[in-house]
Amino acid sequence: MARFVGRRLLYLLPVLLAVTLLTFLIAALLPGDLAYTMLGDQATPEKIAALRATMGLDLPIWQRYLHWLGGVLQGDFGRSFRTGETVLSAVADRMPVSLELMVAAEVLGLVIGIPLAILCAVKQGSAIDRFLTGLAFAKLSLPSFMVAILLIYLFAVQLNWLPATGYVPFTEDPLGNLRSFLLPAMTLAFAEWPVLMRVLRSDMIATLQEDYIAMAKAKGLKPARILLVHALKPSSLTLVTVTGINIGRLIGGALIVETIFALPGLGRLLVAAIYSRDFIILQGVVLFVAVGFVIVNFIVDMLYAVLDPRIRHGRA
Amino acid sequence: MSAPLLSIEGVSVELPTPRGLLRAVDRVDLTLEAGRTLGVVGESGCGKTMLSRAILQLLPKRAKLDGRVMFGGRDLAGLSREALRRLRGPELAVVFQDPMTSLNPVLTIGTQIVETLQVHLGMSGIAATKRGAELLAAVGIPAPEQRLRQYPSQLSGGMRQRVAIAIALSCEPKLLIADEPTTALDVTVQAQILDLLAREQQRRHMAMILITHDLGVVAGRTDEVAVMYAGRVVERAPTPRLFAHMRMPYTEALLAAIPRLDSAPHTPLPAIGGRPPDPTRPLPGCSFAPRCRYVEDDCRAAKPPLADPERAGSLYACWHPR
Numbered sequence: 301m302a303r304f305v306g307r308r309l310l311y312l313l314p315v316l317l318a319v320t321l322l323t324f325l326i327a328a329l330l331p332g333d334l335a336y337t338m339l340g341d342q343a344t345p346e347k348i349a350a351l352r353a354t355m356g357l358d359l360p361i362w363q364r365y366l367h368w369l370g371g372v373l374q375g376d377f378g379r380s381f382r383t384g385e386t387v388l389s390a391v392a393d394r395m396p397v398s399l400e401l402m403v404a405a406e407v408l409g410l411v412i413g414i415p416l417a418i419l420c421a422v423k424q425g426s427a428i429d430r431f432l433t434g435l436a437f438a439k440l441s442l443p444s445f446m447v448a449i450l451l452i453y454l455f456a457v458q459l460n461w462l463p464a465t466g467y468v469p470f471t472e473d474p475l476g477n478l479r480s481f482l483l484p485a486m487t488l489a490f491a492e493w494p495v496l497m498r499v500l501r502s503d504m505i506a507t508l509q510e511d512y513i514a515m516a517k518a519k520g521l522k523p524a525r526i527l528l529v530h531a532l533k534p535s536s537l538t539l540v541t542v543t544g545i546n547i548g549r550l551i552g553g554a555l556i557v558e559t560i561f562a563l564p565g566l567g568r569l570l571v572a573a574i575y576s577r578d579f580i581i582l583q584g585v586v587l588f589v590a591v592g593f594v595i596v597n598f599i600v601d602m603l604y605a606v607l608d609p610r611i612r613h614g615r616a
Numbered sequence: 617m618s619a620p621l622l623s624i625e626g627v628s629v630e631l632p633t634p635r636g637l638l639r640a641v642d643r644v645d646l647t648l649e650a651g652r653t654l655g656v657v658g659e660s661g662c663g664k665t666m667l668s669r670a671i672l673q674l675l676p677k678r679a680k681l682d683g684r685v686m687f688g689g690r691d692l693a694g695l696s697r698e699a700l701r702r703l704r705g706p707e708l709a710v711v712f713q714d715p716m717t718s719l720n721p722v723l724t725i726g727t728q729i730v731e732t733l734q735v736h737l738g739m740s741g742i743a744a745t746k747r748g749a750e751l752l753a754a755v756g757i758p759a760p761e762q763r764l765r766q767y768p769s770q771l772s773g774g775m776r777q778r779v780a781i782a783i784a785l786s787c788e789p790k791l792l793i794a795d796e797p798t799t800a801l802d803v804t805v806q807a808q809i810l811d812l813l814a815r816e817q818q819r820r821h822m823a824m825i826l827i828t829h830d831l832g833v834v835a836g837r838t839d840e841v842a843v844m845y846a847g848r849v850v851e852r853a854p855t856p857r858l859f860a861h862m863r864m865p866y867t868e869a870l871l872a873a874i875p876r877l878d879s880a881p882h883t884p885l886p887a888i889g890g891r892p893p894d895p896t897r898p899l900p901g902c903s904f905a906p907r908c909r910y911v912e913d914d915c916r917a918a919k920p921p922l923a924d925p926e927r928a929g930s931l932y933a934c935w936h937p938r
Contacts (some may be wrong), residue, residue, distance in 0.1 A: 510717065511712055511714060511717035511718045512717060512718055512719055512720040512721070514712070514718075515710075515712060515718045515719070515720075515780070515783075516720070517674055518672055518674060518704050518705075518708075518709065518712075519704065519705050519709075519731070519732045519735075519783065520701045520702060520703065520704035520705035520706070520732070520735065520736060520787075521701075521731060521732070521735055522701065522735060523697075523701075525731065525735075529723070529731075530720050530723070533722045533723070534720070534721065534722045607722060608721070608722055609721070609722060609767040609770075610721060610767070610769045613767070613769065613770065
């Protein structure tokens, strides 16, 4: 197992290098000159040229990349030319909000999706299965801003149980923090569970046809053990993959949901950076998100090995 | 004579298919005394696996079962799911055909033995692990303690089948159904597995149904043989009598199709020409008639019943026995 993890970590290095290169290129190749953006319309060409020289913008692109990469490796991601805030502190401010939202949404999605998937797989073709797969399909075609508005209307306006918008830091008011996250997390989970349910349901149906399930029944095991130990574990590889992809996606923040519920997450930071042409922040956030995505996928690979010993022993 | 351990009475299994209703098992009667062995022989698709699934009550959901499966005085078809669950393991056990697929690939060998012992015998984890190692040793697996921590993919096919047998035997069943237990294995280990089954069957005084397509397999290892064709039992006799005096042309053709070590090199192997009849389109006469070399007109007109006209303990379904 240690060798397996080591080998996978080694694969990670070139991937991470490629990620930094692409991130840098995205920001560097965007139209619009940084010096021009900073100085505004009134700037003279001489002033712009001088700023370009001090910022190193006149250097060849590969030198700029190496310079930036050198800074990144030392923990210097640059700072916003608009607010003067460092990328690191801007991301550190927003990251916990996005992470908490992501974790809450995934947990809710899995808590709803897994039991329903098992139920559908066991009762395949029954009325309840058809109802739930139909509901999941309907749910998939409902956009998240619609769900958000419906949830706000129900839980905030009509029932008045939860705040409609706003963010309370966990350190100030833990309960208020959870309450402020519940509706946005539910909105995201509503988009998650149908996907999770559908992939697990179809894998589970395939697994239930396997000989080893017939064998488990012939051994006189209890139905719950057959489903949760013998069938769920080998059926969960796609589920783990999809969950991993969704987590990776949500690391960058859920822009629409963060906007509707006024949560100061990474998604809003990113969009603000784009609007204000704050390339340094943009580049920094994209790098963080991309690295987060790579790490989540690494963890997914590790989970494969935990779930399926054949991958661990190199006989996939 | 006491009531038999297992008595199958008029069992039929029907499966809905896109082509119509498929009668996989057609009014089969069989009995098996405690501690005795029965061989069920037939080619692929003759219904022998469906018959075993009917006994185990593990038929596909859509399958329809008729008739009675009496086991220890109870009709298995009438039992609740929970009652059946308690029966499977301590009374009724099975070894499936392919040990590559019958063991769960993501659970250790240990887990798969121990869970059975825990659920039926109420053993603690430690006691069950110890017993699991003993069981593995008893079926001829070296270094059993290490094997318990391994996964099926780390074992050879023969070893996996030994594990499956150890699991099946773990709760001392009264009846073991071995469904083609050696078909998926190398020829070199087939005899070992069959000998292991025979040895454990005798040692435990356990009844066993040995399902196979190979008449050679049942020859020295069973008390009685039932030959199946197109869902029906077409010949049934005590094993020595069957081999000494086969009546049904199908049985004869099956035996002739076994390659023999003592035949001269390049001797052509007599195969049975043609294919079994379409099970969704039953024939009015004898199902074997289209492939039978002794066929006569009356064979196609009416189905011969399984009977013992000579009262010699040998049943066969043929109008023109050999």
